[in-house]
Amino acid sequence: MRNIQMVDLQSQYKAIQHEIDQGMKAVLDSAAFIKGPQVRDFETNLQEYLDCRHVIGCGNGTDALQIALMALDLPPGSEIIVPDFTFIATAEVVSLLGYVPVFADVSKETFNIDPDSIRKNITSDTSAIIPVHLFGQSCDMTAIKNIAEEHDLRIIEDNAQAIGSYYNNNGSKTALGTIGDIGCTSFFPSKNLGAYGDGGALFTQDDALAKKIQIIANHGMETRYYHDVIGVNSRLDTLQAVVLNVKLKHLDKYNQARRKAAHMYNSFFEHIPEIITPREVEYSRHVFHQYTLRIQDDHRDPITQRLKDKNIPHGIYYPVPLHKQQAFQGKMARHGDCSRSLELTREVISLPMHTELTPETIEYIAQTITTYFK
Ligand SMILES: *Cc1c(COP(=O)(O)O)cnc(C)c1O
Numbered sequence: 188m189r190n191i192q193m194v195d196l197q198s199q200y201k202a203i204q205h206e207i208d209q210g211m212k213a214v215l216d217s218a219a220f221i222k223g224p225q226v227r228d229f230e231t232n233l234q235e236y237l238d239c240r241h242v243i244g245c246g247n248g249t250d251a252l253q254i255a256l257m258a259l260d261l262p263p264g265s266e267i268i269v270p271d272f273t274f275i276a277t278a279e280v281v282s283l284l285g286y287v288p289v290f291a292d293v294s295k296e297t298f299n300i301d302p303d304s305i306r307k308n309i310t311s312d313t314s315a316i317i318p319v320h321l322f323g324q325s326c327d328m329t330a331i332k333n334i335a336e337e338h339d340l341r342i343i344e345d346n347a348q349a350i351g352s353y354y355n356n357n358g359s360k361t362a363l364g365t366i367g368d369i370g371c372t373s374f375f376p377s378k379n380l381g382a383y384g385d386g387g388a389l390f391t392q393d394d395a396l397a398k399k400i401q402i403i404a405n406h407g408m409e410t411r412y413y414h415d416v417i418g419v420n421s422r423l424d425t426l427q428a429v430v431l432n433v434k435l436k437h438l439d440k441y442n443q444a445r446r447k448a449a450h451m452y453n454s455f456f457e458h459i460p461e462i463i464t465p466r467e468v469e470y471s472r473h474v475f476h477q478y479t480l481r482i483q484d485d486h487r488d489p490i491t492q493r494l495k496d497k498n499i500p501h502g503i504y505y506p507v508p509l510h511k512q513q514a515f516q517g518k519m520a521r522h523g524d525c526s527r528s529l530e531l532t533r534e535v536i537s538l539p540m541h542t543e544l545t546p547e548t549i550e551y552i553a554q555t556i557t558t559y560f561k
Pocket residue numbers: 247248249250273274276277319345347348372373374375385386387
């Protein structure tokens with residue numbers, strides 16, 4: 188078994204090469220590199236896919252989060268509740284804008300922010316919550332929305348990892364990213380809907396917020412060279428929109444391939460008590476941005492070594508909880524009890540997950556782990 192990849196973008200490209208190459212060529216011929224018609228096409232296609240009134244492309248997922256916070260115009264000194272167990276981008280933008288990130292603990296079963304921990308961290312300064320739909324499935328959005336309504340808080344969904352998934356509220360399904368005030372996503376190449384470079388987008392059902400977002404992402408201007416607010420320069424470029432337009436058509440199929448791979452992995456680990464396979468919550472559809480196991484009793488690190496010895500790629504997402512990251516030490520940041528998040532950093536391991544995994548590769552990876560326990 189040679190050359191296993193964590194994410195296999197080369198094989199995926201081969202399958203859609205003709206369409207991508209043609210689309211790229213059209214952009215090169217037209218030279219409409221910035222705000223070419225393909226960008227608006229993609230935004231419209233994604234609006235339809237998500238059943239969302241507004242999709243606004245931008246430079247990357249981190250920019251999307253930053254622009255979302257800028258558009259909400261929260262009071263200075265606001266505290267913003269984020270999960271302690273996530274990629275730093277979620278909290279980085281909070282600090283960057285001078286707000287105070289407050290790290291809430293997560294559930295060990297779902298890896299997602301724990302509504303009880305959100306409640307415990309609310310103060311009179313709390314203005315917003317940024318739930319992250321981590322690894323590919325929804326947070327408990329009913330609980331989070333109830334908290335937000337009770338305390339008059341805004342919600343920004345960080346949906347960088349779960350595009351194509353939904354929240355199922357008693358049979359009524361809503362696309363993730365369209366439930367809060369604003370949703371953000373990333374088109375980083377390895378994401379479920381990945382470009383061939385950086386890209387991101389914001390989603391909102393609110394016309395006024397959409398307008399603000401458009402203005403902020405474009406130097407705070409509506410009329411050329413008249414700047415109404417301080418903005419940023421953050422655009423989805425035309426070449427990336429070509430790729431995304433092609434891949435959006437395949438997104439459901441891609442997510443289905445991820446689910447199939449995940450369920451095959453599960454079947455190999457089911458009977459090993461030290462390994463906890465990913466729980467799939469009844470109120471969402473897991474699209475497995477990551478396939479993440481929890482390995483108990485300190486077996487994680489020897490297994491990691493075993494995978495290294497066999498050249499099998501794997502990831503530890505995430506090795507350090509946000510409240511312990513150096514970047515936040517001595518900064519305006521706060522956290523309550525985050526012991527479950529800390530425990531997760533010692534238990535988790537993510538295995539190769541992409542749309543081109545074969546049953547043979549999955550079996551080989553899984554057996555490299557299961558034979559450790561024999
Ligand atoms: C990838 C990611 C981001 C940032 O996206 P970029 O496009 O890399 O800036 C933000 N939040 C989460 C949870 C992510 O996984």
